[in-house]
Amino acid sequence: MGLIVQKFGGSSVANAERVNHVAEIITNTYKAGNQVVVVLSAQGDTTDDLIEKANEINPKASKREMDMLLSTGEQISVALMAMAIGRMGFPVVSLTGWQVGMETSSHYGNARIKKVSGTRIQEELDRNKIVLVCGFQGVNKYDDVTTLGRGGSDTTAVALAVALKADLCQIYTDVDGVYTADPRVIKNARKLDEITHDEMLELATLGAKVLHNRSVEMAKTYNMNLEVLSSFTGKPGTIVKEDAKLEKTHVSGVACDKNIARIALVGLQDKPGIAYRIFSMLAKEKINVDIILQSIGRGNTKDISFTVEKDNLAEAARILEEKKHLIGFDHMNTTDTISKVSIVGAGMANNSGVAALMFEALYEANINIHMISTSEIKVSVLIDEEDSEKAMQVVHDKFFNIMQ
Ligand code: ADP
Ligand code: ASP
Numbered sequence: 070m071g072l073i074v075q076k077f078g079g080s081s082v083a084n085a086e087r088v089n090h091v092a093e094i095i096t097n098t099y100k101a102g103n104q105v106v107v108v109l110s111a112q113g114d115t116t117d118d119l120i121e122k123a124n125e126i127n128p129k130a131s132k133r134e135m136d137m138l139l140s141t142g143e144q145i146s147v148a149l150m151a152m153a154i155g156r157m158g159f160p161v162v163s164l165t166g167w168q169v170g171m172e173t174s175s176h177y178g179n180a181r182i183k184k185v186s187g188t189r190i191q192e193e194l195d196r197n198k199i200v201l202v203c204g205f206q207g208v209n210k211y212d213d214v215t216t217l218g219r220g221g222s223d224t225t226a227v228a229l230a231v232a233l234k235a236d237l238c239q240i241y242t243d244v245d246g247v248y249t250a251d252p253r254v255i256k257n258a259r260k261l262d263e264i265t266h267d268e269m270l271e272l273a274t275l276g277a278k279v280l281h282n283r284s285v286e287m288a289k290t291y292n293m294n295l296e297v298l299s300s301f302t303g304k305p306g307t308i309v310k311e312d313a314k315l316e317k318t319h320v321s322g323v324a325c326d327k328n329i330a331r332i333a334l335v336g337l338q339d340k341p342g343i344a345y346r347i348f349s350m351l352a353k354e355k356i357n358v359d360i361i362l363q364s365i366g367r368g369n370t371k372d373i374s375f376t377v378e379k380d381n382l383a384e385a386a387r388i389l390e391e392k393k394h395l396i397g398f399d400h401m402n403t404t405d406t407i408s409k410v411s412i413v414g415a416g417m418a419n420n421s422g423v424a425a426l427m428f429e430a431l432y433e434a435n436i437n438i439h440m441i442s443t444s445e446i447k448v449s450v451l452i453d454e455e456d457s458e459k460a461m462q463v464v465h466d467k468f469f470n471i472m473q
């Protein structure tokens with residue numbers, strides 16, 4: 070018995086049947102004597118549909134109004150769920166982000182949670198109610214509605230679990246837990262029983278959208294264990310925690326991110342200060358740069374290539390072209406038909422053979438690597454987008470088939 074935060078994603082509450090099924094899970098938890106706080110996402114594809122509706126009317130709508138629109142999806146979910154639970158005869162209340170005091174930065178569309186008051190939730194729990202909270206939304210210092218970025222309901226759940234000092238935070242979704250790769254792409258992916266916060270954070274950041282990366286970051290900071298499990302099967306899920314046991318393969322998972330683009334500046338002068346100039350200009354415009362590669366000098370020139378998010382490509386290219394006279398380069402190449410495939414594992418830190426195995430798998434499949442980046446617990450390679458699935462499969466097989 071204790072305080073349990075449960076989050077259900079879009080597919081878990083997609084229609085009336087699913088809502089009633091989830092209402093059973095929630096009320097069973099309540100009947101077992103727990104206090105229950107539930108975070109819900111918008112039903113099914115509602116958020117995508119709302120974005121489409123906005124685009125039909127104004128593709129350049131302000132981010133403030135987009136947040137006003139997108140936040141409605143989660144309100145539908147909590148209201149419907151409250152009706153389902155009410156009909157079953159349990160005390161329940163639905164609340165918006167504003168009502169629970171979910172204070173965020175003012176950054177519309179990608180706001181960060183700053184503070185959670187939680188007073189209202191506590192009052193409702195004291196009245197023995199099941200409390201349903203809209204995921205993905207908050208309120209900023211102007212009293213405007215904000216949203217936390219796609220997939221942000223996971224972060225709402227973790228923030229509430231931390232603020233309320235919950236005993237358990239369960240993230241219910243449409244797969245049985247965290248797998249060694251996206252189980253919809255890699256059919257022989259295996260479910261992990263446990264994974265460390267660090268590994269999960271890398272996987273989520275590198276493209277495994279099973280958890281919003283900020284939710285993992287927050288869980289790590291406040292040492293909150295998460296359980297990722299299916300609302301469909303009722304099987305035990307994956308525990309995300311600080312001291313998870315490591316995989317024997319040294320690698321816990323493979324992830325793929327297609328949302329990237331590459332910019333190459335060719336013919337830069339080979340002298341101090343050039344990289345500083347380029348990347349400070351981009352940083353000033355809040356454009357995140359990921360993998361950076363600099364060639365060795367040829368004569369007096371060198372090249373620098375780097376990756377940005379696809380959405381930022383046009384803006385980054387515009388800035389660099391505008392400042393060409395200040396930077397001094399011969400020409401710029403850009404491409405957005407690339408993707409990043411990564412392996413993640415806390416066990417690889419002291420094992421240089423791990424990267425070599427990954428490169429071997431790609432070589433055997435005749436997949437060319439454009440760039441490489443490594444850290445203590447990950448290796449990422451940049452490849453042609455069309456090779457993504459094949460690359461994931463061969464890299465996955467290299468690490469996980471040898472176990473069988
Ligand atoms: P929800 O709506 O419940 O938030 P999401 O669609 O955001 O669900 O996340 C669940 C999806 O994440 C799964 O359906 C799966 O395709 C995808 N996914 C990507 N990588 C992984 C992984 N390593 N393990 C499990 N699922 C993954
Ligand atoms: N409904 C939002 C989205 O589709 C938030 C979430 O599902 O976590 O991104």
Ligand code: MG
Pocket residue numbers: 078220223278279280281
């Ligand atoms: Mg999600």
